[in-house]
Amino acid sequence: MKCALVTGGSRGIGRAICVKLAQMGYHVIVNYVSNEGEAIKTLQLIEEASSTGELLKFDVSDNAAVVAALEGWQEAHKDEFIEVLVNNAGIRKDNLLLWMEEDDWDKVMGIGMKGFYNVTRPLLQKMLVKKCGRIVNMASVSGLSGIAGQCNYSAAKGGMIAATKALAQEVARKKVTVNAVAPGFIRTDMVDGLNEQELTKTIPLNRFGEPEEVAELVGFLVSDKAGYITGQCISINGGLYS
Template sequence: MSARPENAVALVTGASKGIGSAIAKALAADGWAVAVNYRSDEAGANAVVEAIEAEGGTAKSIHADVTNGDAKALLKQVEEALGGPVLALVNNAGVARDNIALQLTDEDWDVVIGTNLSPAFRLTRDSLRSMIKARYGRVINIASVVGPRANAGQSNYAAAKAGLIGMTKTIAAEVARRGVTVNAVAPGFIATDMTAELATDEIVKAIPARRQGTPEEVAAAVRFLASDDAGYVTGTTLYVDGGMSA
C-alpha cells in the first residue's frame, strides 16, 4: 500500500457547479491540489477556486472542452498549472438530452455519448501512464443509478452511464497491480440544476429515503475513493441513491 505523492494533482471535469463543484471542494479539503475544469461557466469555476483557497486549499480553474478529444493537452495544461501529475481523475462532466427512443435523434445520442462516456475513456487512458509511473492513482467515474436500471426517456444517458460502469470494471482489472484504483460512483436523484425542473415530489415517493441527495453526499463518496484508505477498493460502483438500487 502506497501513500499519495506530495505533488499529486486531482482533476475534476465539469466542476464549475453542482456535483463537480462539491467534489472539487471535498478533494481540496483532503489535501489535493485541484484542477477545476469548466467548458463555459468561467465565473462558476472561479468561485469554486476562491472557496477552496478561502479554506486554505490549492486550486486552479482550467478551461477545456473535454469533448474535443485532446485529453493529452488538458492533462498537460493541468500539470503545468499545478506543478504535478494528475494522480486523481474524476470524470464528472455530463449532459442529458432526454426523449423516448422513437423520438431520440442521432445528434441527441451522439452528444450524450460524446460528453458522458468517450471523454472519460480518453482522459483515463492518457492519465494512466503518470499513475503507473507513480505507482499511485485514483480514477473515479461519475456514473448514475440509471446505468443498471431502466428509466424511460433516457436510453442515451443510460447507455453512457452503463458504459462507464463496464469501463470502470475492465480498466480496474488491467491496472490493479500497479497501485492504481478505478471505481465509479452512481448518484441517484441529487438536488442540482439538472434535476431542478423535474417533478421532485413524485420522484421522491419512489426513493426509499424519501428525499433527494445532496452534491456533498456524492462528494463524500468520491473523497473516500480518492483517499489512501481506499487503496484496496477497485472495480466497484458505490451507489449514493437513498436506496433506489436496493
C-alpha cells in the same frame, strides 16, 4: 503538491467534490466547458478550504482539446502529476428513443463515454509509473437499472460502469484503483425541471440527495483507506432499487 483533476467541477456534484478534495489537502484542477463564472466560484470555495486550485477549460468530448490542455498543464507543472482523476462531467438530453435526435445521442455519449477515454488515457501512464492513482467515474442509477426516456444517458453511464470494471483489472497491479459512483437524484442544475415531489415518493429515504453527500463518498474512495476497493460501482441513491 498532491494534484487532483475534477471534470465538470464548476457546478453541482463536481463543485462539491472539488471542495472535498481541497479539504483533504489536494491542489484541485477545476475543469469546466463554458461557465467560467461558476468555475471561479468553485475556485474561491477551494481557497476558503485553505487549499489551492486552478481552472482548466476544455470540452471532455473533444479529444484534441483535452490532450492539448493536459499536455499544457504538464508542461507548466513539470514536477507534478495528477494522482486523482474524477470523471464527473455529464449532461442529459432525455427523450424516448423513438423521438431522439441523433445529435442528442451523440452529445450524451460523447461527453459521458468518450469523455472518459479522452481524459483518462493521457493521465494513466504517469499513475502507472508512479504506482499511485485514484480514478473515480460518475455513473448513475440510470446506468444500472436503465430509465425510460434516457436510452442515451443509460447507455453512456452503463458503458462507463463496464469501462470502470475493465480498467480496474488492467491497472490494479500498479496500485491504481478505478471505481464508479452511481448517484440517484441529487439536487443540482441537472435535475431542475424534474417533479421533485412526485419522484421523492419513489425514494425510500424520501428526499433528493445533496452534492456534498456524493462528495463524501468520492473523498473516501480516493483516500488511503479505500486502497482495497477497485472495480466497484457504489450506489448513493437513498435506497432506490437499482
